[in-house]
Amino acid sequence: MPNGTTTIDSKELVAGPGEEKGTLTGWIQDLVYTVDHKKLGFLYIGTGLFFLVLAGVMALLIRAQLAFPDGRVVTAEVFDSLFTMHGTVMIFWVAMPIVFGMANYLVPLMIGARDMAFPRLNAFSFWLTFFGGCLLFFSYVGAPGLYGAGGAPDAAWFAIAPLTSRAFSQGPSVDYWSLSLLVTGIGSVTGAINIMVTIFCYRCKGLTLDRLPLFVWMTMVTMFLVILFLPPLSAAQIMLTLQRYLGAKFFDTQAGGSAILWQHFFWIFGHPEVYILVLPAFGVISEVVPVFSRKPIFGYPMMVAASVLIGFISAGVWAHHMFTVGLNSFGQTFFAISTLAIAVPTGIKIFNWLATMYGGKIRLEVPMLFCIGFLFQFLIAGLTGVMLGVAPFDWQLNDSYFVIAHFHYVIVGGILFAVFAFFYFWYPKAFGRMLDKRLGLLHFWFFTIGFHLTFDPQHFAGILGMPRRIYTYHPGRGWEIWNLLSTIGAFVQGIGIAFFVINLFWSARKGKIAGDDPWDAWTLEWVTTSPPPDYNYDKIPTVTSRRPLWDLKHPEDPDWKFE
Amino acid sequence: MNAELTATAETEWKLPSPRVVGMICVIMTESALFAIFVVAYLFYIGKSVSGPYPHEVLELPILGTVLLLSSSGTIVVAEQMLEKGRQAGFNLWWFITFALGFGFLIYTGVEWNKLIHLGLTINSNLFGSTYYSLVGLHASHVVVGLILISLILVMNLTGRIRHFHHEHIMMISWYWHFVDAVWIVVFTVVYVISAKS
Numbered sequence: 001m002p003n004g005t006t007t008i009d010s011k012e013l014v015a016g017p018g019e020e021k022g023t024l025t026g027w028i029q030d031l032v033y034t035v036d037h038k039k040l041g042f043l044y045i046g047t048g049l050f051f052l053v054l055a056g057v058m059a060l061l062i063r064a065q066l067a068f069p070d071g072r073v074v075t076a077e078v079f080d081s082l083f084t085m086h087g088t089v090m091i092f093w094v095a096m097p098i099v100f101g102m103a104n105y106l107v108p109l110m111i112g113a114r115d116m117a118f119p120r121l122n123a124f125s126f127w128l129t130f131f132g133g134c135l136l137f138f139s140y141v142g143a144p145g146l147y148g149a150g151g152a153p154d155a156a157w158f159a160i161a162p163l164t165s166r167a168f169s170q171g172p173s174v175d176y177w178s179l180s181l182l183v184t185g186i187g188s189v190t191g192a193i194n195i196m197v198t199i200f201c202y203r204c205k206g207l208t209l210d211r212l213p214l215f216v217w218m219t220m221v222t223m224f225l226v227i228l229f230l231p232p233l234s235a236a237q238i239m240l241t242l243q244r245y246l247g248a249k250f251f252d253t254q255a256g257g258s259a260i261l262w263q264h265f266f267w268i269f270g271h272p273e274v275y276i277l278v279l280p281a282f283g284v285i286s287e288v289v290p291v292f293s294r295k296p297i298f299g300y301p302m303m304v305a306a307s308v309l310i311g312f313i314s315a316g317v318w319a320h321h322m323f324t325v326g327l328n329s330f331g332q333t334f335f336a337i338s339t340l341a342i343a344v345p346t347g348i349k350i351f352n353w354l355a356t357m358y359g360g361k362i363r364l365e366v367p368m369l370f371c372i373g374f375l376f377q378f379l380i381a382g383l384t385g386v387m388l389g390v391a392p393f394d395w396q397l398n399d400s401y402f403v404i405a406h407f408h409y410v411i412v413g414g415i416l417f418a419v420f421a422f423f424y425f426w427y428p429k430a431f432g433r434m435l436d437k438r439l440g441l442l443h444f445w446f447f448t449i450g451f452h453l454t455f456d457p458q459h460f461a462g463i464l465g466m467p468r469r470i471y472t473y474h475p476g477r478g479w480e481i482w483n484l485l486s487t488i489g490a491f492v493q494g495i496g497i498a499f500f501v502i503n504l505f506w507s508a509r510k511g512k513i514a515g516d517d518p519w520d521a522w523t524l525e526w527v528t529t530s531p532p533p534d535y536n537y538d539k540i541p542t543v544t545s546r547r548p549l550w551d552l553k554h555p556e557d558p559d560w561k562f563e
Numbered sequence: 564m565n566a567e568l569t570a571t572a573e574t575e576w577k578l579p580s581p582r583v584v585g586m587i588c589v590i591m592t593e594s595a596l597f598a599i600f601v602v603a604y605l606f607y608i609g610k611s612v613s614g615p616y617p618h619e620v621l622e623l624p625i626l627g628t629v630l631l632l633s634s635s636g637t638i639v640v641a642e643q644m645l646e647k648g649r650q651a652g653f654n655l656w657w658f659i660t661f662a663l664g665f666g667f668l669i670y671t672g673v674e675w676n677k678l679i680h681l682g683l684t685i686n687s688n689l690f691g692s693t694y695y696s697l698v699g700l701h702a703s704h705v706v707v708g709l710i711l712i713s714l715i716l717v718m719n720l721t722g723r724i725r726h727f728h729h730e731h732i733m734m735i736s737w738y739w740h741f742v743d744a745v746w747i748v749v750f751t752v753v754y755v756i757s758a759k760s
Contacts (some may be wrong), residue, residue: 117581117585118581118585192588193588193589193592196585196588197581197584197585197588200578200581200584201578201580201581201584202578203578205576206576227588227591227592227595228592228595230592230595231592231593231595231596231598231599232595232596232598234596235596235599235603236599238696239603239692239696242685242696243692246685246686247685247686248685248686248696249686249689249691249692250603250689250693255611255612255613255688255689256607256610256611256612256688256689257607257689258606258607258610261603261606265599265603268599
């Protein structure tokens, strides 16, 4: 017996987190107590992936319902709550946590810092985000349980006024929507302030702003947008809650209030939100493409300028979501022009990535494949965006499946592809093992084919007049084939995601050992070990150019000679 | 590897203070929050379909404004006292700041009490909704400021504030100036621009 006790004791001493079944509680405790930016990055991304699966299942249910005319998979009420929850969850609890997770994990490593500026605030931000998501999902059990009416929120992801007023949305489902978003919004703003301060105040020696990795630059612009444009959403939700509980008249048309004002407030947040999500994706592409083209990024200053310009212009485009609500002709013209103008800095970026690849020794590893997919799909997404930015065109197709196809091209074909590139590129750094290439290729091809099968036909369904948010349709309008293809594609994407999830777990145990710098990359995070120690760097490095690792590997031909 | 990186050291490396950058970000995000309530107020001027209307019930809050704006001056005096190491002077002027802010809060409470007796509540009309939400949001920021100020007051009485806490104190002072600046906007929008409607 004494022997046995000794063994257990020594095991407890040497066992790393999660290595043994017996240490599961210790592992959970570690995650709950942690203020380390890397673990919080995992928690953010893990939360994002968890909700991605939930909201993805909702998407599959939506597609199953719409696969055939007069579908009967779910009822109209359930369908309403499905698309509301799918949209809300995908934006606020999938995309946002992943954006914050990427920034949390990478920013301190890339700028040579040991942690975020305010580690405890960082944990606070994460747990607000997490519990906000729990609060939203609690509406499934809590909402009918308390009032006998309602259920999950069902007023669309931008909570159309006056549908959200007490008369039309009885029960507390809308309140769950607004309160959970308010909680998460506070988490996002505090998180953004934290990242902003980290970037400005904790850069290692020599890392001036014109040497910052582009991912960090674009994260900075993103966090600036979060700081300025999440509060409008919070303000609108405070107004909505005051209206529902204290009888305030903000969006009450009978008392002279304006339902249009709600849309303005929502989209003042809503459109910059698109850039909040896409700028970190641009950052990932700007880091991955040069490494796999074996060339430094083309036009670094233009990339930075374009990002900042996108940040500024994004503040003045929101009403292009509202061309059909009856803006005056000045409003229509202004927002049409600003919407077309924002395509210019975005186009600059596309050209810069292409110019980076041009003449380079391209290595077609899995992260690069996702980047190339991103380039094609984001280009198409941008082109349909420009089409919808032309107001008369938008009058024809607003609230049709063409719009659905457009923004899924942005969010899935663009942002999600960049997120996958992020996983395949930085997973070796985080876990010390490579993601399996064969599973990665299966993931890439299933997901890409599934993506195109799902969303390409929706353009046609939209042009043929299929409106969004309908729970079913009659045969004979030419929509059947497009909807069927779309549904098949959704399930093919599901298979791709399954390969991805299997890969994540399998490679953590069995993947090839990565080493410190498996891709022969140039940014600072590849200097330290994989996975990095708790303190990231035992000696804080010094930087003399935009590619510190290039200088280190090629002392005879360092970058700083040419900058 | 790290050693080689650190070998090429540069001479000077100065970064901004995290407190300052953080507070600038907080002020930016708060400004955005207030902006929406101000826009809602401006948008709904003259759109209420029933009374009471602003010209019937609103009076210029001269006393409250004087109290709040002068507190911005006293907090600067307190800051300078601390920088010079004059602890007692700091304590006095810090307390005066607190008293002035608290006076403003009481003034707002009295004003609201009067308005409610005149029949203006948050659900009476658009004016009531936008007025109470905007002024109330500002008042809640005054409350937060007062909590911060009283916290420093207590910590100073127990001797835990020293001159090297100057930057901490300056951040609270910045926040307080921000609350004052918002009041100037609220005053202009609510009590001047909408007064005749």
